[in-house]
Amino acid sequence: MPGRLNVAKADHKFAASNQSRRIQFIVVAGVLQLAFLIIFGIFVRYDSAADAKYIGDPDVVAKKRGWSTIVRGCFHLHDGKITFGVMDLLYSDFSCVGILISYGCVLGKLTPVQMMIMAMIQVPIFVGNEYLGLEIFMVKDVGGSIFLHIFGAYFGLFVSLVTFDRNVAGHRSDSTIYHSEIFSMIGTLFLWMFWPSFNSAVALQDSRLRGVINTYITLSSCTVVAFLLSAALTEDRKFLMMHIQNSTIAGGVAVGSVADMQLQPWGAMLIGVVAAIVSVTGYRFLTPKLEKIRFHDTCGVNNLHGMPGLISGIASAIACAVASREMYGDSLFVVFPAMAPANTTVTVSLLNGDHEIKTGLGRTPGTQGLYQLAAIGCTLAVAIVGGTLTGLILRLPFFDSYDRVTYYSDEPHWHRPEDGFPDRFTQLIYHKGETQVVPEHRVDDVTLRGATYEVKVNQAYELQEAN
């Protein structure tokens, strides 16, 4: 038959390749799940003490952050909080956040199996770096901007660099549609609303409400400037949804490491302004340039997490260096435990009563500031090396990567439902060369015949020709 497309052979090849990827997913997910079940059965028990303690007790926060926590955390996108108590659940969720940030760099480009393996490799590196920073360096990072956002962003970016394929950039399917943009705003709103709680979840005592207030002010300020710059920096001076969805919440990242510190409202506001500037200009000018040197960043993670995280880290170094007893009162040693005297315990009076402070390291504010910078450098190094190595592993032939026709597509792994209402389509039918509008409940079935639709009308309401 002339004009008929001979697509059978190509289809078969396409289907076969995806079929092997799908079976790989089933096998790898199954093996991992079984392994975790066995490991949990043998090693993991409730921590009955932590069970009854709510978030906010410094003892619970401080203990139990050794190598054992490496098996803890989120191993898949949807799963695998290995946990002992409520604080462990919380820290596992934090690991999850770090991984999800990295996922943003490679979304639509790696297969589910590659993403699972990536998370498996990333978790111990993440936990190790966090352990080094929080326990050894005793660095302040209440909202995780250093250990979650910087780490996640640059780990993901280097995985993306190493697994780069020239077909992922400018791909036709890497675009957006109206309903999808509106839908995404739910995510932005929820992140906005819950960011103050996120940034103050592990803050202690008097500093917790400060964490809420600082984050709130930063986000507000960031939102206005993000709108302003989104219009100012595009050629036709119109808002771009990408900026509104992402840069309006960059302030939450940029205030993360310093949320529980004495910023004063103007300080929080200033951080928001800087975050918005960096984020919108990043999307507008930096991302296209990075793409050219193979740093392809599907969700613009560098602009929402990477650079705002760096701002937060630098801000935390400054805020630590200028901290003083005059500024914080007795809560200084609660906010900065490493500044507590090394040899004697002191009793401080906080708003909810007197507390005895554990011995610290007797650090000066300046030293604490340097440690903050050291943690940033260390996190960057670990993320870059870790991401590069992980990317190399993910390029092994075993993984059967996506190719040009499967990038950014639901097709290889999802049953895709119809785009439009199945019963609406038939409201407009062609009958003997004339268009007729018929209510949907009249129509039993519609078949495409050449360029017209053949409509089978249901028996209850037979169509009759008038004359």
Added chain:
Amino acid sequence: MPGRLNVAKADHKFAASNQSRRIQFIVVAGVLQLAFLIIFGIFVRYDSAADAKYIGDPDVVAKKRGWSTIVRGCFHLHDGKITFGVMDLLYSDFSCVGILISYGCVLGKLTPVQMMIMAMIQVPIFVGNEYLGLEIFMVKDVGGSIFLHIFGAYFGLFVSLVTFDRNVAGHRSDSTIYHSEIFSMIGTLFLWMFWPSFNSAVALQDSRLRGVINTYITLSSCTVVAFLLSAALTEDRKFLMMHIQNSTIAGGVAVGSVADMQLQPWGAMLIGVVAAIVSVTGYRFLTPKLEKIRFHDTCGVNNLHGMPGLISGIASAIACAVASREMYGDSLFVVFPAMAPANTTVTVSLLNGDHEIKTGLGRTPGTQGLYQLAAIGCTLAVAIVGGTLTGLILRLPFFDSYDRVTYYSDEPHWHRPEDGFPDRFTQLIYHKGETQVVPEHRVDDVTLRGATYEVKVNQAYELQEAN
């Protein structure tokens, strides 16, 4: 005019039938609302003691569960929490959940009036069965898997069986579209996130955080296995949204009755695995078979609530039978009040201090396990008989049921808005046989004339022919 469809008469008949259904709704809803207003005015007052007590006080939980509670609860889909205090609000919400589960079996098949009457009949049956189980049998069911999920699922399934019409199965409108599937994931995410709170809302003392942790682990484990099996059990090894939306949260049901017990992380994980297996295989293999024997289940309630509920019930019997003082410490009598000594009060030391425990029944763990099984059997019997009778009532001619053309349709009861943006459609117009793209703001009105659109251009920007 040849080719013109003579649809006026049939339309009239269709409209008349729906009109009577709509008027019936107005009358029934009005009468019920008026009745409740009068009943509330005469009988219902604040419980000022409960007013000031927060959830978690055993006294409040235990009291006031008599026949008076039968008028309590949710009488409509959206309404009617008759309540005295905060705990009553909570238990009314629980009744609501039970009814909404049943609604899942009959959605799109019963008229609003039938659904209102169904709820009116179901609430007293639900409350009676719950009273029998919680107060007389003293059964443990912290997350309501037995009294909410099993009851709701099989009540609804038998209503569906009795009201079955061969036209509901495989109906053309019982299908889905892309945006709708994505939108539904919001529901799945919220259920996932809030399920730990739901399962621990009425847990007491030390067992509350255990409820959170167990539910969290079960859901995580269930999610991974649901993805895995969704791919493994479909012919082309692709994920099916139906599984992802439903089976990923089946673990929340399956851990419901045992959430506050000593499962250990591996136990919670195992329950999640079993829940996912049962749920996905249920959707894949069991639901089509059940449909053939007239158990039509619109939302697959049996796979998300029915069978996972049974798993939870059986797990609770086992967990009760192996409970011991060694395992629970002093909190044994808090978690299992029926095991407390029958004659003397004991004082136990919990994490938040010493508490005097009310006298119980001196039950052994084994006996408690048998009572759990008895409650399952009893709930199944009540649900099946109640559902069958309710279904028979709903088949009375009074109700003017839906028919083939109105199933699963918004049409009979809703003003349905347009599917597409009214102003976008006109961007592409045909002008003198040639296609022209015109910005939307140029177009005043569009009329369908035969197979082409007649476009009225607005005056501000007149179209001029160039030559």
Added chain:
Amino acid sequence: MPGRLNVAKADHKFAASNQSRRIQFIVVAGVLQLAFLIIFGIFVRYDSAADAKYIGDPDVVAKKRGWSTIVRGCFHLHDGKITFGVMDLLYSDFSCVGILISYGCVLGKLTPVQMMIMAMIQVPIFVGNEYLGLEIFMVKDVGGSIFLHIFGAYFGLFVSLVTFDRNVAGHRSDSTIYHSEIFSMIGTLFLWMFWPSFNSAVALQDSRLRGVINTYITLSSCTVVAFLLSAALTEDRKFLMMHIQNSTIAGGVAVGSVADMQLQPWGAMLIGVVAAIVSVTGYRFLTPKLEKIRFHDTCGVNNLHGMPGLISGIASAIACAVASREMYGDSLFVVFPAMAPANTTVTVSLLNGDHEIKTGLGRTPGTQGLYQLAAIGCTLAVAIVGGTLTGLILRLPFFDSYDRVTYYSDEPHWHRPEDGFPDRFTQLIYHKGETQVVPEHRVDDVTLRGATYEVKVNQAYELQEAN
């Protein structure tokens, strides 16, 4: 070329006008943000005492409501909570709500710059009126129905009146589509769920749970009656989404001022019934009439906020006038601080212990009722005068208002993404006069040529003609 539309000139004019609006936005937003940053830097500091106090402490609620609070509040849609402590954040959010309500009247009709300036003018008027009512009149308004809802609604309505242009009414773009209506229900659900918390956020002591319960009952009752009337009052007896989205939550407004008072369940229920009646009849009959006399109300704010707010105000006058020591017990002076003795402090026993009550004004219940009425009248007057003046300011030529082609359109200020999936469109292609369905991943690019699409097939899967 004949048939070609000469649209270039008109387009240019259209673009130029919007361009100036967009630049105006950038300048105004920038100047305001800079001004706030400077004001914050000079004037605003943490209130370290409030920092550590949670909501519910009467001292915090009562103090600091002077002129200084005028700079506080929300200055833009997304921004600008100027704040000192947590209570200030809360009250700033309240100001925001008032402004967002007013925005509902003018949405799609004012430019972003006009809306920013409107908020800038409205905030000090709002705060001044609230200060007069809460501090000088000592009026009860726990859920803000008087100072938020009445004020916001009539302020916005008079801005809309003054800025009225005959083209805004019945505009073709002021319509709705299916996905948008469904999406909006998320908002309705969230407002429904969180309204009990909103109405009891600033309630004190024993009255907080009463606030939750009353609001819950009112919303439930309102929902049923709204459904009932939505069907009863439309000609074809079908539900209208507009009623379901808005009138079902009118009860939350109508119970706002009295949520913490002794309504009894039947009282709360009755308020819900009245709210639904007023709201649905308002949408059905009043709004079209108001539009004719130039009160164009984009979102029907008068029906959701205005009239239900008036009901709440009147209900509060009645509830205050009948309040007595018998009804409230010792908590009378907590709920109505103005009724506390003027000269001596009294100690009252509440459910959580004994409290010393601050001296009040020794008001009688009747006097308190009259003050409630006075506050309503005062709020209406301030809103009407303020809204009218604001509207006059917004009509200044400086503002470059929208015109007929730009009302209700994303076009002037947003990059608008495509409506449909870019890669799906090509699944159905015309090849040599015959329709062929080709999987999306086959197609590289699609171009519109006359009435048909020219499809460029990707190289990996070349199309071959069979013969």
